[in-house]
Amino acid sequence: MTANNIIIFFIICVLIYLIGGLSSLFTFSIPKLSNRLSNTCAMIASGFLSILMTYKLLILKDTPLEFKYSNNIPFLTISFKIDNLAAFFILVIAIISFIVSLFSYTYMSHYFFKRNISIFGLLYNLFIISMILLVSSSNLLLFLVFWEIMSLVSYFLVNYESEKKEVQRASRIYIIMTYAGTAFITAAFGLMAYFTKSFSFDFSNIANTSIPSNYANLIFIFLLIGFGTKAGIIPMHIWLPYAHPVAPSNISALMSGVMIKMSVYGLLRVILDLLPDNPMWWGVITLIVGSASAIFGIAYSVASTINIKRLLAYSSIENMGLIFCGIGMFLISRAADNSFLLVMALTATLLHTLNHAVFKSLLFMGAGAIQYSAHTKDMEKLGGLIKKMPIASIFIFIGCLTISAVPPFNGFISEFIIFQTIINSIVWFANNSSIIILFMIVAAALSLTGALVAFCFVKMFGISFLGMPRTSNAENVKEPEKPMLVALGISSCLCLALGIFSKYTISIIDNISYEFLNLKLLSTDWSLTKFVHYPIGENKLDISVGLLSILIFVLSSIVILIVYSLRKRTSVERYNTWDCGFTKITPKMQYSATGFSKSIRIILRGIFKPNRDLVITEGHGPYYIKKGIYTMSTEKVFEKYFYVPIIKFIINFSRNYRFKIQTGSIHTYLLYFFSILVLMLLYYSFMA
């Protein structure tokens, strides 16, 4: 296959998505068919596209795929270019949307005859197309157009169950934050366009013109805010914990798995292509913001969530924080001109992007499966699901292990490389004490983050899957249908495979590094037989996940053999859980999610300011309570101290000045016109 063929196939894939969307729209009277059509087309196109992109990454690694469509619209040349970086991101989109489409096959069935499935099918396909074209566009204006389509379509998808109050609120916050972010991105792109003099937005043209450093700084800050908003980086994260839980689970899987990664792509694209030099402090800021997101995200997730999807949303903030830490370290090492750290940081960033996409979509789909059969997202109402849905629970369990960075799953390998980058940076910057201390603090923060992730997912899995069912909802849970199970299964197999064979992923990412930096992380040749052990960069990073897993496997099987042979000598008796001599343990006596995380809330009470309130509704005094209402809440620090003051200020300001600016008299408006005319004339006579 040549590059041209791939382009043709690529266009065909996009058309298949479109056909899927449209055919779903036209079969609106038969929801089942409509759903089938949209998902089948999405699956075919995604599957085909992931094969194409793998081919591009492995075989056509040196030739970018380009195509242009000339038209008469000024400034907007419709040009697409798929280099290795773009191909990598398209691959991520394609894999995840393949799995999610398979999942949607039956997942959407509980919306049949309640909501319009055909519109959903159209939006779903448009959402995927917009992301794919966004990644492949080689024109800033085009990039913005698709960015906007993606944001708008995802807004409608979040707003799918639009009659619910919480959904309305969430989607409103989402659209406001998205537009705030897009405003910053547009401003940054505008500035870049301004300095290229020519109005061509082509990436290659901008790279050749140097942007004055002051403006470059401004552009970077704008981009960090703009892309950070989409990524859910603290303090711009507030939309994420609202939007992810209320969207249908397949959409949250796509949003959290793929859409928020588009900001990583945008940021990487700009800093790799357009801003080839940067001062140290860019990286420092990104690193600080990233690690703050990591630790705050997971702290919120552990301490204040009982809604599974909100827990996952906060954990996405944490993971995006890790990815931004990678970008930060990349910028720092680029400023310091260290090539080894540079490529390592880039690898960490991209690897975690892929891995997070895989395991987070798995977990969101898992949450969807739970919601599908238990009709609740609330952990406190679940429990004992592992017996009711044994297969699905194994897959979700694998997701939990992966996100807790347990070897040999893939979450481990990317977190490992992030830590390696930190350690190597510490040694490299041995003479720059402030950077060392920064890196040390980041390392400590990330290690605490890692431990809290494990805490968080023990809470999630333990409370909702183990123990006794807490409500009748949990009691009547059934195993989800086959397509959902298969989707979960594929994801969890990917988690394992990408962990054990992470060397292959790294070698694919090496092609990207090579494209931009002329460097590779894997220093030695490797072959299929040596997959177990790979030295990275002069034996600095000598790990062997394969060997480790083999060892663990062998040891476990020996232990199991021994236990099996001992089995006959002792008997196993099944009996009730020890109830301290009372009659019987009831589901209410189990540890709850709130109780499980109480210790964290108390330790971090400086941040969360937990409020507990017990209202006695029946009983005599505080020592003899028959019935009571206990409420617990934590403070949303960023909303309270950052957003609410801003909103208040804006509202007050507009209230006060509304009548002063908009007086209602024609004279004032004429004065406005006149003064603007004068200003424009002045500008043209002096500036132009």
Next chain:
Amino acid sequence: MITSILKLIVQIIIILLIAPIFTGVIKVLKAKAQHKIGPSIFQPYYNLIKLFKKDLVVSNTSSWIYNVAPYIYFVTSLTALLCLPLVNQLVGFTFYTDLLIIVYLFVAGRVFMALAGLDTGSAFGGMGSSREMLVSALAEPALFIIIITVSARTDIASTNVSSIYNYMVNHTELAFTPINLLLFVSMLMVLIAESSRIPVDDPSTHLELTMVHEAMVLEYSGRHLAFIELGTHIKQLVFMTFMANILIPVGFNVANIFLGFGIYLLKIFVITILVALVELNTVKLRLYSIPNFAAIAFIVSVLGFLTSFILK
């Protein structure tokens, strides 16, 4: 290949043989210091043998996780210890491993144990799991800073075990610097927190106010409990081996394997005495004082880290 597998097997056998004895030693030392007779130092072995012979009672509520967790806990602890060589001559698997992997292996074991605690539906188990996850989360930053400092001191910034050992063996004089002393103290505190020792957790009581680890495994019996206890002994030995071989690498590279092993045992014995001394002179902290304890461990490790750049 064959020899390294043989070495690995020898190492596993040695570990299984020696791991419980140090818990026994701590118990005896404590008893002697309090003018009690105390158990034999082989008491942990007797306990294990007894547990292996006993029948099991498994909760009706529990699922497969409950049955699998003890073995995973045991295997991950064992693998973690296999990542660190006991003696210079016994390096089977060791040299492809990494210090950070040890941390992640512990995470694996801990996640399974905490889930098993929740699996029975008993409030004790949930409480123990919550506390165990909390304690280890608090101890984690210190552990990471220690590992980072150790690897930053080697010239090539590696967490690879073989590079660290090669460097340490050639620079045994580093053992007696303030850096290693600080790291040693911090690691001792991490050891105490992670292996459920007295200021943090009391392994010998069964009171809901004091229990952390014990509450989590309360429901276990028979060989399940035996594997958990063996795992805990091994986990304790991992930290001790880290302290003995990486922070005080003196005598690690003697040519005679038996002499080397003797030196290793001696060093572990000294650390055991230190742990016993700490247990004797402190009382169990309340749960919400543990953050202070962890913070001190963290600060000490940070001091070690900073000192390593001043004294370079």
